[in-house]
Amino acid sequence: MKIITCYKLVPEEQDIAVKADASLDTSKAAPKISQFDLNAIETAVEIKALVGECKITALSIGGKALDNPKARKDILSRGPDDLTVVVDEKFEQALPHQTARVLAAAAQKTGFDLIICGDGSGDLYAQQVGLQLGELLEVATINAVSKIVSAQDGKITVERALDDEVEVLEITLPAVISVSADINEPSIPSMKTILAAARKPVTKLSVEDIELAEIPVLVESVSVLAPEHTERKQIIIHGDDEAQIAEFAEHLRKALK
Amino acid sequence: MSKLSNVWVFSDIASRLPEVIAGGVQLGEKVSAFVLGSEDDITKAYSLGATHVYYLGEKDTSKIIEDYAETMAHAISNGDSNTLMLLGATKRGKALAAKLGVQLKAGVINDASEVSVADGDGVTAKHMVYGGLAIGEEKILSPIALVTIGNGIFEAAQADSSKTGEAISVSFIEPKSSIKCIERRAKQGKSVDLGKAKRVIAIGSGIGKQENLQMVAELGAILGAELGCSRPIAETEKWMERERYIGVSGVMLKPDLYLALGISGQIQHMVGALSSKTILAVNKDKNAPIFQYADYGIVGDLNKVVPALISAFKG
Numbered sequence: 001m002k003i004i005t006c007y008k009l010v011p012e013e014q015d016i017a018v019k020a021d022a023s024l025d026t027s028k029a030a031p032k033i034s035q036f037d038l039n040a041i042e043t044a045v046e047i048k049a050l051v052g053e054c055k056i057t058a059l060s061i062g063g064k065a066l067d068n069p070k071a072r073k074d075i076l077s078r079g080p081d082d083l084t085v086v087v088d089e090k091f092e093q094a095l096p097h098q099t100a101r102v103l104a105a106a107a108q109k110t111g112f113d114l115i116i117c118g119d120g121s122g123d124l125y126a127q128q129v130g131l132q133l134g135e136l137l138e139v140a141t142i143n144a145v146s147k148i149v150s151a152q153d154g155k156i157t158v159e160r161a162l163d164d165e166v167e168v169l170e171i172t173l174p175a176v177i178s179v180s181a182d183i184n185e186p187s188i189p190s191m192k193t194i195l196a197a198a199r200k201p202v203t204k205l206s207v208e209d210i211e212l213a214e215i216p217v218l219v220e221s222v223s224v225l226a227p228e229h230t231e232r233k234q235i236i237i238h239g240d241d242e243a244q245i246a247e248f249a250e251h252l253r254k255a256l257k
Numbered sequence: 258m259s260k261l262s263n264v265w266v267f268s269d270i271a272s273r274l275p276e277v278i279a280g281g282v283q284l285g286e287k288v289s290a291f292v293l294g295s296e297d298d299i300t301k302a303y304s305l306g307a308t309h310v311y312y313l314g315e316k317d318t319s320k321i322i323e324d325y326a327e328t329m330a331h332a333i334s335n336g337d338s339n340t341l342m343l344l345g346a347t348k349r350g351k352a353l354a355a356k357l358g359v360q361l362k363a364g365v366i367n368d369a370s371e372v373s374v375a376d377g378d379g380v381t382a383k384h385m386v387y388g389g390l391a392i393g394e395e396k397i398l399s400p401i402a403l404v405t406i407g408n409g410i411f412e413a414a415q416a417d418s419s420k421t422g423e424a425i426s427v428s429f430i431e432p433k434s435s436i437k438c439i440e441r442r443a444k445q446g447k448s449v450d451l452g453k454a455k456r457v458i459a460i461g462s463g464i465g466k467q468e469n470l471q472m473v474a475e476l477g478a479i480l481g482a483e484l485g486c487s488r489p490i491a492e493t494e495k496w497m498e499r500e501r502y503i504g505v506s507g508v509m510l511k512p513d514l515y516l517a518l519g520i521s522g523q524i525q526h527m528v529g530a531l532s533s534k535t536i537l538a539v540n541k542d543k544n545a546p547i548f549q550y551a552d553y554g555i556v557g558d559l560n561k562v563v564p565a566l567i568s569a570f571k572g
Contacts, residue, residue, distance in 0.1 A: 013388050013505045014488075014525055024391055035506060095395075097364065122506065124386050124393065127367050131355030140434040141356075142323065144348040161444060163347045164270060167321065168440035175434075218364035222394040224386055226524075229531060233552040238543060240557025248539075248562070249569040251553035255514050255535040256456075256480065 001054045001153055001173075004107055004115045005044040006130070007037035007075060008099075009065045010122040022225040031065040033075060036118025036179070038186035043116050043148060043179050045079040045187075050151040056080045057110060061102045063092035067204075076197035077189035084110055084203045086210055096124065097218045100132035105210040107137060114156065115176040119143055127178075134176030142169060143178040259376045260286050265333055265342035266307070267291040267353070269322050271298070273345035275413035278305045280343045280406055282414060284374050289336070291329055292424065293322065299424045304416040312424040321438050322349050326356035327430040333361060339400050341380050343372070346405035354403045364397035367405045380404065388505030389528040449483065449500055456482035456514040459503055459530065462489050463519020463540060463559060467496050472563050473518060479570045482516070487526050504529035519559055522547025539563075 011029035019025050033041075041058070048054040058080035060066055066085040076083055086106050094102070107115060115137075117130030127143070134141020147159035149168065160167045161180060171177070189197075235251070237244050264285030268274040274290075281288035290307035292298050294316055302310050311332055313325055333342065342357065344350035346368045358365040369382040370392070380402035386393040397404075451457065458477050464470065477484050484501060491502035503510055504526040515533035519540060520526060527550055530536065538551040539562050548554045555562060 011387075013390065016387060016390055016525075018390065018524055022391075024387060097358065100359075122388060125368075125384075125388070126365075127351050128355040128358065128365050131352055132359050132365075135356050135359035138433055140436050142321075142436055143352045143355075157439070160348075162349060164444060166442050166444050167438050168442075169321070170437040170439050172434075216362055216399070218358075218362065218397065218399045219366070220396050220398060222381065222396050224391050224393045226391050227528075227531070229550070232536060232550055234548065234554070235552065236543075236548050236554040236556065238556045240555060240561050242565070244555065245557070245562055245565040246569070248537075248553065248555040249566055252516070252537055252566065253570075255537060255553070 001047070001051050001113045001151075002111060003044045003047060003054060003056045004059050004110065004112045005037075005041050005056060005080060006059050006103055006115065006117045006133075007041065008034045008060060008121045008123075009062055009071060010034045013122060018226040022228075024224060024226065031068070031071060034118060034122040036120055036122070036181055038078070038118075039179050039181055039183050040116040040118045041075070041078045041080065042184045042186045043145075046148055046184065047114070047151045047156070048079075050148070051153065058083045059085075059103065059106060059110070061086040061091050061094070061099060061106065063087065063089055072202055073194065073197045074189075076200045077194045078186070079193075080200070082201045082203070084205060086205045086207070088207050093221070095219050095221065096126040096129050097132060098215050100129045100136055101215050102210070102212060103129070103133050104136040105212045106205060107133070109205070109210050113173045117176065117178045119178045119180050130176055130178030137174070137176065140171050140175040141177070142171065145177045145179045146183050148183075259374055260284060261337075261339060261341055261374055263287040263289055263337045263340050265289050265291065265336075265340060266344070267329070267342070267350075268345040269347055269349040269353075270345060273347070274302065275305050275415075276409070276411045277343050277345055277406065278302065278307055279411040279414040280372065282306045283411060284341060284343075284372065291325075291332075291427075293325065300421065301416065303422045304418050304420050305414040306417075306420065308422070310422060310424040311427045313427055314429065318441065319438060321436055323352045323356060324432050324435055325429070326353055326360060327432050328427055329353070330357055330360040331430055332427055333357070333401065341374070341402045341404065344403070344405045346407050350405045354405050358403050361401045361403075363399045363401035363403050365403045366395055366397065369404050369406050370410055372404050372406065372410070388525075389509055390505060390524065449498070451483055451485050451501060451503070451508045451510060454483035454510070455512050456480055457485050457503075457510055457512045457533075458482045458516045458518060459485040459487065459520055460490060460518045461487040461520030461526070463521070464490070465519070465559070467494070469559070470496060472567065476563055476567050476570075479567060482514070485510070487520050517547055517551070518563065520547055521545045522550055
């Protein structure tokens, strides 16, 4: 079985600052693998253990962050056998319908039986790239996969946790699945896998290599701004003697009503 | 705000239908609802304000709802060229929207917290990005727009039984690739759903040691509050389950009361708490950012304040 596991590098959200004009400052936020994509990679590793004969290719499209050797080693230390990246400056701020089309072109080049994506990314959280990718490739596709029940050549059985029920689905390959955050606990790379990662092959492709067709403009980003905050009373008591705590308790009592 | 001549609506969950139809009524002259289910469901859609019902037939347990994407795409492409489809922002709603987006070459926005139609300028929607740190506003440029809407953005339509109509039957189009559903079962309830709690006490690193959780739990029980925490408490210390951590990539709260104990107030945490009606904070550092977000705060020692609150509220 040939598995592609897609991932996106996103800015570390803990290090994003909000500027005075409400825009975001990501300059101090180092790129990291988006959280749900770690679940996707772990799912690929789980399936490989089930089917035996299996190769996992990690695939990402984006800007120059994908050229960083440390970021490449990071993904390869988590289980994929090799890595393919499609790098172009114009993918830097790609919107979901664009990302899905670039991934589709790249996946057609490399070939696949199963593509695994995370349900959404840590930055835009559009939750549609995996689904659109499957639809563009005209293969079976589904989101919210919460468990791999079985996997064999040509077929996988999965559980899908929905808002009101759980579906057990039999999916004929080729297919694209998007996995939810609760499907597994991504494992932490060991020293051994980190060392092995350095020797794994990396293929860098260009827009020409994947013969990317022109992408229709369906959506444009207008703004990304921090939400306005509610005005707060800011009544602060400085000190914790008995009377001061009683005063605070009185505020709490009123708030409980 | 102007209106579109027709808005399509669909909800895979019956309880979300009144809101989705309300959105259609607000944004469209006509509201065309896809209905999958019984005669009663058709009557319900009309009574809620749909002007046309496109009937997909009875529910078929071997099919998944996403199998109807081709059928819906066909009906939509035969309608007005500039149109919008609203769906509930459920997992199925998002899957359908993405499939329809490819089939109809249409832009998709999920989890919209605001949707508007501008004069001849397409559909604009807002949704949370960067784990809640910011709101992204996007404009759909394609003639057909697909938007899944979050809870509560439109006030649910009230049923009016005098509104009726005849359903238009839609014949099923076999999808190119199908997925077989071999079993369905009810979902087991989550142990805690902090997002729905009315009162929340959150603890941060200022709590000091794990034993102190006990007095916080006691206070929580007295005040009828659920317990939550900052990211380090769940991820580094592992003193609480992951589903209790508030903020970016964690839980987004909307309680009446949020009491922060030993939480410094980093924006990554606060975005999860800012929708609280009243924010109270206890912290020993008078410069902690949490006080800027608080309605009431006390600069003091948790080990004094929490036991004092317990005895004050014990009743």
